[in-house]
Each structure stands twice: as structure tokens, then as C-alpha cells.
Amino acid sequence: MTREEIISGLAEILNEVADVEPADVTEEKSFIEDLDVDSLAMVEVIVAAEERFGVSLPEEELKELRLVSDIVIRIEKQLAG
Numbered sequence: 001m002t003r004e005e006i007i008s009g010l011a012e013i014l015n016e017v018a019d020v021e022p023a024d025v026t027e028e029k030s031f032i033e034d035l036d037v038d039s040l041a042m043v044e045v046i047v048a049a050e051e052r053f054g055v056s057l058p059e060e061e062l063k064e065l066r067l068v069s070d071i072v073i074r075i076e077k078q079l080a081g
């Protein structure tokens with residue numbers, strides 16, 4: 001799976017969960033400041049990403065996931081590993 005496919009998948013999830021326009025989802029965007037995703041919606045995003053990509057994103061790491069790229073990197077590492 002390519003980085004672009006992961007970002008596209010996250011964009012779809014963010015659109016469904018938090019009504020974020022898919023075109024607004026880029027790696028450098030912050031979930032809170034740029035995309036206006038609150039902590040409750042963020043939990044839903046994580047659960048949906050785990051299901052979609054078949055990875056595990058521990059809740060205790062949630063506060064470390066500030067940018068779209070933070071999730072993309074974790075997903076890539078798990079898919080490669």
C-alpha cells in the first residue's frame with residue numbers, strides 16, 4: 001500500500017467521522033488546529049483506521065498523533081513490519 005493510498009483512506013475516514021473535506025487532508029495538517037477534529041472524533045478515526053488498514057494504534061499514543069503524517073508513519077511501519 002502506498003503512502004498516497006493511506007492518506008486517501010484517512011481522508012475518507014475523516015470525511016465520514018468528522019465531516020472533513022477529503023481535499024483538506026494532507027500530511028502536514030494538524031488534526032485539531034487545521035482539520036478541527038476533537039478528541040472524541042479522533043478516537044473514532046483511530047478505530048476506523050485500525051479496521052481499514054489492519055493495524056493497531058494504541059490509545060495511549062493518541063496524544064502523540066498531532067499531524068496526519070503521524071498516523072501515516074505508524075501505519076506504514078506496521079504494514080512494512
